[in-house]
Amino acid sequence: MSDRARIRLPRRTRERTPEPSAGPRVPGALAQLAVVMRTPARAAQPLFAQAPKAWQRMLPFAVVGVFVVTLLPVTIAVLTNDYALGGGWAGALGVAQTVPLLLAVTRPLHAWAVVLAADTIGGVLLIHADRVAGHAWPWTPMAIVGYLALMACLGLRESIRTLVGVWLVTGGVGAVLGFFQPADTMNTAALLFVLAGVMLALTGAVRGLGDAQQRIAEQESISEAERARRTLLEERARIARELHDVVAHHMSVITVQADSAPYRLPGMAEPVREEFAAIAAGARESLGEMRRLLTVLRGDGAGGGADGERAPQPGIDRLQQLVEATVRAGQPVELSLAAGAAGAAPPAVDLSAYRIVQEALANVVRHAPGARTRVSVTVDEDEVLVLVVNGPARDAVVVLESSGTGHGLVGMRERVRLTGGTLDTGPLPDGGFRVAARLPLNSSSEEPS
Known part of the structure; x- marks a missing residue:
C-alpha cells in the first residue's frame, strides 16, 4: 500500500440502520383481525385495548352495550308473556341475565359466573311457570344469545385450560338440570353445550393467532436489533483492519528507515545509533500490539492469529x-x-x-x-x-x-x-x-x- 493510502469507509456504514419493526407485518384480513383481538396485557384491561385505532378499542363496549339494551326488554317480555312468569321474577331474571354482560369486556370470567348462576336460577324458576310447556328449557333463546356473546369475550381473553373448564361446567349444569325437565318442553342444554364449544373454539383460535403474530413481531424486532448490532461490530472491525493497513505501512517504513540508518549514513555517532535502534524497537513493538488487537477483532482461531494470542500482555x-x-x-x-x-x-x-x-x-x-x-x-x-x-x-x-x-x-x-x-x-x-x-x-x- 502506498503512502497516499486512505481509509475507505464501507458504503454500508452510510446507510441507515434498520429500525426494529413496530408491529407484525402479516397479510390477510384474518391475521389483521387477530392482531386487533390479541390478549390484553393486564388482567383488568379491556378487550381490544392494544388495537391501533380508537374506534377499534371502543368496539367491544359498543357491541356489548347493544346486546344488553336489546336483550333486557326482550327477556322480560318473553318471560312474562310466553312463560307466564311473575313480573317481579321476570324483571329480576332479565337484569341478572343481561346486565352482567357489561362486565365481560374487562372481566369476562366474573361475568360468566354471575350469568351462569342467573341462568341456572331462571331454569329452576321456569319449572313451575304456568306456560313452560312447548317452550325451550332450561335455557331460553335470550339466555342462549347472551351466553354465546359471553363465550366470545371469554374466548378472546382466557387460556385454553380455562375455556375447557367453562365449557365442561356449562355442560354439567345443563345435564344436572335435565333431571328436572318439565313435561312437553324442548331441552336446550345440549344445544347450548355445542354452540358454546364452537364459539369458544373459534374465538380462542383467533386469539391464539393474534398472540402468535405478536410473538413473531417481538422476535422480528429482536432480530432486527441483533442484525443492526452485528452490522455495527462488523463495520468497526472492518475500519480497524483498514486503519491497521495504513498505520502498519507507515510504521514499517519507520522501522526500516531506523534500522538502515547506520548503513545509509556512515560515521554516525554511537548515541545516534542507539536512538535509531530505540525508534526501530518501539515501532516493532507497536506493530506487534496492533497485530494482536487485529487478531482479536478478526476472531481468528488456531491459524495465523494463534501466535498473537499466545504473546503475553504487558x-x-x-x-x-x-x-x-x-x-x-x-x-x-x-x-x-x-x-x-x-x-x-x-x-x-x-x-x-x-x-x-x-x-x-x-x-x-x-x-x-x-x-x-x-x-x-x-x-x-x-x-x-x-x-x-x-x-x-x-x-x-x-x-x-x-x-x-x-x-x-x-x-x-x-x-x-x-x-x-x-x-x-x-x-x-x-x-x-x-x-x-x-x-x-x-x-x-x-x-x-
Whole structure:
C-alpha cells in the first residue's frame, strides 16, 4: 500500500440502520383481525385495548352495550308473556341475565359466573311457570344469545385450560338440570353445550393467532436489533483492519528507515545509533500490539492469529521499559515502583495499570512536552494505586499534537470500571495534570481487551 493510502469507509456504514419493526407485518384480513383481538396485557384491561385505532378499542363496549339494551326488554317480555312468569321474577331474571354482560369486556370470567348462576336460577324458576310447556328449557333463546356473546369475550381473553373448564361446567349444569325437565318442553342444554364449544373454539383460535403474530413481531424486532448490532461490530472491525493497513505501512517504513540508518549514513555517532535502534524497537513493538488487537477483532482461531494470542500482555513488570522509552523520547520521567509490585496483581489489573500509565505518558508527550513527570505504582493487600503527575510544559515548546479526541481518558475510565476501581483525573494549580487510579485486586470483572 502506498503512502497516499486512505481509509475507505464501507458504503454500508452510510446507510441507515434498520429500525426494529413496530408491529407484525402479516397479510390477510384474518391475521389483521387477530392482531386487533390479541390478549390484553393486564388482567383488568379491556378487550381490544392494544388495537391501533380508537374506534377499534371502543368496539367491544359498543357491541356489548347493544346486546344488553336489546336483550333486557326482550327477556322480560318473553318471560312474562310466553312463560307466564311473575313480573317481579321476570324483571329480576332479565337484569341478572343481561346486565352482567357489561362486565365481560374487562372481566369476562366474573361475568360468566354471575350469568351462569342467573341462568341456572331462571331454569329452576321456569319449572313451575304456568306456560313452560312447548317452550325451550332450561335455557331460553335470550339466555342462549347472551351466553354465546359471553363465550366470545371469554374466548378472546382466557387460556385454553380455562375455556375447557367453562365449557365442561356449562355442560354439567345443563345435564344436572335435565333431571328436572318439565313435561312437553324442548331441552336446550345440549344445544347450548355445542354452540358454546364452537364459539369458544373459534374465538380462542383467533386469539391464539393474534398472540402468535405478536410473538413473531417481538422476535422480528429482536432480530432486527441483533442484525443492526452485528452490522455495527462488523463495520468497526472492518475500519480497524483498514486503519491497521495504513498505520502498519507507515510504521514499517519507520522501522526500516531506523534500522538502515547506520548503513545509509556512515560515521554516525554511537548515541545516534542507539536512538535509531530505540525508534526501530518501539515501532516493532507497536506493530506487534496492533497485530494482536487485529487478531482479536478478526476472531481468528488456531491459524495465523494463534501466535498473537499466545504473546503475553504487558503489565506492571513492563513499566520500566515504557518509562525508559519515554525518557529516550526527551520526556523527563521518574518511576517509583514498589518492591514486589510486578506479578502481584491479577492479569486484568496488571494490564489495566500498564495501559493507564501508557496513556497518561502519551498525553504528557502530546500536551505537555518536556514537563517533569512522576509515575508511582504501589500494591497493598487490597488494591493497586497508580499515580501519574506531570508539571506544566517546559518553556514555550510547541505541542506535538493538538487534535486529540479525548478518547484516552475515556479508555482509562473504561478499564478502571471493568476492574471495579475508581479514577481521578484533573488539572493541578501549577498548570500540571494528575491521573490517579485505584484498582481492586479482588475484582471479579472480566479482563479488558
